[in-house]
Ligand SMILES: C=C(OP(=O)(O)O)C(=O)O
């Protein structure tokens with residue numbers, strides 16, 4: 001009998017296929033004491049080596065199928081295998097307690113996980129706990145000689161059902177055969193959900209009971225709608241037909257969007273706006289070009305620093321920047337100088353422990369303090385400017401003096417390079433992120449000194465609403481359409497335009513259809529989002545008459561009181577379906 005479930009829609013698309021239960025093997029073991037210490041340590045080493053080989057393969061596969069940025073998680077796993085604190089503690093445990101390797105691994109891993117999970121408000125640490133759990137499972141399987149499920153071997157069309165999918169499982173999914181996946185736990189921002197979106201596999205997560213229902217149903221089909229979050233276990237013929245039609249409609253819509261790839265973004269009344277993409281590494285260029293983005297509005301350079309075991313050299317940075325500038329073939333590339341700190345750590349750049357790192361020593365604050373790091377990055381950027389159309393922006397600017405200082409350092413490096421005969425571009429734009437309320441309020445003053453603004457809503461909302469962007473318990477305060485946020489945004493746009501400067505947005509909100517209806521009405525010039533959202537937003541903008549949304553934007557900041565008011569308001573003006 002058909003069972004209907006509702007979960008969290010995590011990745012768009014609709015599919016019906018045979019159920020494939022991804023069951024984890026039994027990893028239970030007997031604890032032994034009085035073990036041969038040297039033998040247990042060498043068993044551990046052997047399991048670590050096998051795990052490393054396996055992870056290298058999974059990482060290479062993931063880089064191919066889902067992209068370098070997403071595959072980073074496996075680099076983190078490989079690093080755990082070589083982490084002297086973690087591995088050293090396991091070996092010490094074997095020595096101290098004369099335990100078998102399985103018991104020592106399990107004890108130490110549980111200690112680490114408990115410590116990280118206790119830091120409840122820290123997403124970064126919670127992710128580390130998940131990583132350690134994933135790595136421990138792999139090492140344990142090698143110690144026990146059992147095989148972990150290998151979803152990359154699936155060779156028929158299936159819908160995967162699992163309690164949860166570890167990142168290493170998701171990375172092995174082959175799009176050709178895995179038509180969708182459904183999990184019992186997880187949320188929209190879980191690793192597995194983010195990966196599903198990169199892979200473009202429909203997914204519904206957090207269904208609670210999908211695996212137990214499927215297990216008792218036996219060999220059945222599963223219907224999944226990743227747009228609405230609906231899942232049916234053992235659907236009727238009529239339901240299958242209904243889901244198959246929804247799937248066809250969705251594919252057709254995507255094909256329609258794809259036709260817009262080479263068009264520029266012109267509204268129904270003939271106004272042009274720039275749709276740009278956010279990237280993390282040069283490898284992301286492929287997606288930017290495939291989705292017809294008109295520029296890169298945010299190149300997050302942190303990955304250059306995070307992927308390296310020491311500060312990246314000027315030449316290494318230059319190569320990366322040049323590759324992106326050349327790849328964009330004259331279209332603008334806005335590179336953000338490093339935004340380390342907050343929840344982004346570099347093992348080789350020890351920062352002081354802080355009670356409240358999001359309000360602490362991060363981004364431009366580090367760059368102005370550790371100028372050797374900043375100047376190296378600026379020189380690499382200035383040298384690369386010769387190969388395309390470069391914009392540079394500084395993150396987390398709070399005061400006009402910070403901007404002026406950063407700009408002066410840029411100018412010194414520029415003048416020196418130019419005097420030395422290095423080929424450079426003479427029209428590099430130097431702008432700033434507006435992501436701290438102080439700079440949004442004082443935008444009229446900043447607009448006199450910056451060449452452009454890019455509004456970072458991820459942080460601007462966090463700081464304006466005093467709500468940690470990674471904390472589930474306050475996620476209801478993450479309100480991009482709240483009139484308080486919109487008034488700040490409007491002030492930034494108007495202030496920039498008064499000085500003849502352009503203004504973009506590169507936070508997640510820029511790829512949100514509801515937000516974009518309001519932003520068009522406010523006259524925002526550039527919208528920078530994940531590459532996979534570009535065509536959908538272009539299709540929306542082509543339908544909009546901007547004279548209509550000007551009135552909408554005005555009402556959104558004068559009449560509306562709440563975030564919800566503005567959702568309803570936009571729906572009154574624009575048919576979003
Ligand atoms: C784009 C932004 O920067 P990040 O998400 O990297 O902090 C932002 O804060 O909106």
Ligand SMILES: [Mg+2]
Pocket residue numbers: 435456458459
């Ligand atoms: Mg930010």
